[in-house]
Amino acid sequence: MIEFKLPSLGADMDEGTLLEWKVKPGDVVKKGQVIAVVDTAKAAVDVECWQEGTVHELVAEIGQKMPVGTVMATLLEAGEKAAPAAAPQAVLPGMEPVGTVGRRMISPAARKHAEEKGVDIDKLVGTGPHGAVTLADVDKAAAAAGAAPAVTAPAAPAADKAVEMRKAIAAAMARSKREIPHYYVGEDIPLAKALAWLQAENARRPMAERLLPAALLLKAVALALKRYPELNGYFREGSFVSVERVNLGVAVSLRQGGLIAPALLGADSKPLTRLMQELTDLVARTRAGSLRSSEMSEATITVTNLGDQGTQSVFGVIYPPQVALVGFGRVIERPWAEAGGLKVLPVVTASLSADHRVSDGHRGALFLREVADLLQRPEELDI
Amino acid sequence: MIPDDIRAVAIATLKSIAPEIEADELRGDRPLRNQVDLDSMDWLNFLLGLNRKLKVEIPEADYAKLVTMDDVVSYLGRKLGG
Numbered sequence: 231m232i233e234f235k236l237p238s239l240g241a242d243m244d245e246g247t248l249l250e251w252k253v254k255p256g257d258v259v260k261k262g263q264v265i266a267v268v269d270t271a272k273a274a275v276d277v278e279c280w281q282e283g284t285v286h287e288l289v290a291e292i293g294q295k296m297p298v299g300t301v302m303a304t305l306l307e308a309g310e311k312a313a314p315a316a317a318p319q320a321v322l323p324g325m326e327p328v329g330t331v332g333r334r335m336i337s338p339a340a341r342k343h344a345e346e347k348g349v350d351i352d353k354l355v356g357t358g359p360h361g362a363v364t365l366a367d368v369d370k371a372a373a374a375a376g377a378a379p380a381v382t383a384p385a386a387p388a389a390d391k392a393v394e395m396r397k398a399i400a401a402a403m404a405r406s407k408r409e410i411p412h413y414y415v416g417e418d419i420p421l422a423k424a425l426a427w428l429q430a431e432n433a434r435r436p437m438a439e440r441l442l443p444a445a446l447l448l449k450a451v452a453l454a455l456k457r458y459p460e461l462n463g464y465f466r467e468g469s470f471v472s473v474e475r476v477n478l479g480v481a482v483s484l485r486q487g488g489l490i491a492p493a494l495l496g497a498d499s500k501p502l503t504r505l506m507q508e509l510t511d512l513v514a515r516t517r518a519g520s521l522r523s524s525e526m527s528e529a530t531i532t533v534t535n536l537g538d539q540g541t542q543s544v545f546g547v548i549y550p551p552q553v554a555l556v557g558f559g560r561v562i563e564r565p566w567a568e569a570g571g572l573k574v575l576p577v578v579t580a581s582l583s584a585d586h587r588v589s590d591g592h593r594g595a596l597f598l599r600e601v602a603d604l605l606q607r608p609e610e611l612d613i
Numbered sequence: 614m615i616p617d618d619i620r621a622v623a624i625a626t627l628k629s630i631a632p633e634i635e636a637d638e639l640r641g642d643r644p645l646r647n648q649v650d651l652d653s654m655d656w657l658n659f660l661l662g663l664n665r666k667l668k669v670e671i672p673e674a675d676y677a678k679l680v681t682m683d684d685v686v687s688y689l690g691r692k693l694g695g
Contacts, residue, residue: 432673437664440673442653485633513654537653539646
């Protein structure tokens with residue numbers, strides 16, 4: 231029997247509220263399939279299941295708030311049969327007997343749902359453990375009666391959400407500053423070559439396929455990390471684990487305030503056009519509140535890019551358990567001395583905030599130099 | 614297409630990206646990005662939205678000409694042959 235537990239979707243998540251099940255008992259679940267929608271302090275997230283099996287029981291109820299690690303559902307592995315019903319005295323937590331005959335059980339949420347739907351629970355066949363009536367049973371009966379809207383719980387109101395998000399950010403950032411000995415290095419990077427290449431590239435592309443400078447910056451970071459693996463991974467339980475795949479957490483500011491940094495998965499292996507498409511999609515879904523759990527939990531480093539409306543430089547706070555954060559300020563035309571001459575060039579200030587438990591300033595500086603060098607050969611970023 | 618219709622399309626496109634804006638408070642002669650919080654991705658999506666709705670191709674070299682809403686409306690008007 232596989233126990234599907236509420237995953238941690240980031241350092242700032244301690245608990246979540248189940249908004250919706252996307253599966254029902256008996257459904258076959260494939261690896262990576264979205265099986266539930268969970269509301270966190272930051273966003274409603276489509277939660278994926280990374281094990282294959284057949285849904286046996288949906289343990290968590292719609293609207294239930296639960297800590298990370300709570301068993302939400304059980305799945306049968308291939309070839310596995312459901313265990314026979316246990317002795318009647320084995321009453322499950324959260325379940326209450328229905329009537330006195332037959333020891334049928336139903337959760338308070340399923341009972342309430344049945345009342346709302348006008349479904350007579352005494353006429354239902356329970357498919358949960360010990361014949362318990364589940365929400366899915368109620369839905370099935372309601373559907374058969376011709377009324378079956380999806381079972382969902384409302385997400386928190388916007389004002390509450392903003393407060394919750396601010397608390398979550400505060401908790402994660404306070405933990406970061408408490409636990410991670412940050413060091414910072416910065417580098418001014420001339421972008422004349424990169425922007426000239428981008429301009430020529432965009433001139434021959436249709437509007438929908440044009441690239442933003444951010445795509446080049448992200449790809450340069452992703453490729454540079456391949457040579458500096460000590461910046462890409464997690465610090466957990468006293469030691470660092472490097473991750474081969476580069477999943478760039480991209481800090482996205484929300485229009486209503488707050489910040490989410492979902493992951494651009496496998497950014498090192500994607501050509502610029504695809505990276506740009508995925509970035510556009512990721513930003514749109516972040517702002518629309520439609521992220522997947524892997525995007526919330528698998529970033530191996532974060533990049534914050536202030537873009538063309540920001541300040542000249544930014545030195546960020548590392549998002550634990552990651553060990554580094556790269557910041558880019560606004561691209562500004564500046565005087566640039568080179569080979570005894572002076573010219574005016576577009577320049578961006580890149581910064582690195584990194585964890586001194588894992589790397590040192592010397593390596594951090596070399597990493598930023600690598601990013602700068604890659605941006606002088608923009609055509610090589612498109613691989 | 615008359616300028617008022619183009620403006621209405623442009624404002625509707627802008628609102629789809631920045632729903633918080635009050636169209637009545639937007640000054641047509643002031644830089645749009647000083648009035649609305651639009652990052653580079655938002656700006657690209659705004660122009661892309663205009664491209665899709667009005668079937669007008671906007672070369673990147675022309676982006677710098679589009680500073681105010683009035684600029685956007687007159688630019689699109691010329692492109693549409695108005």
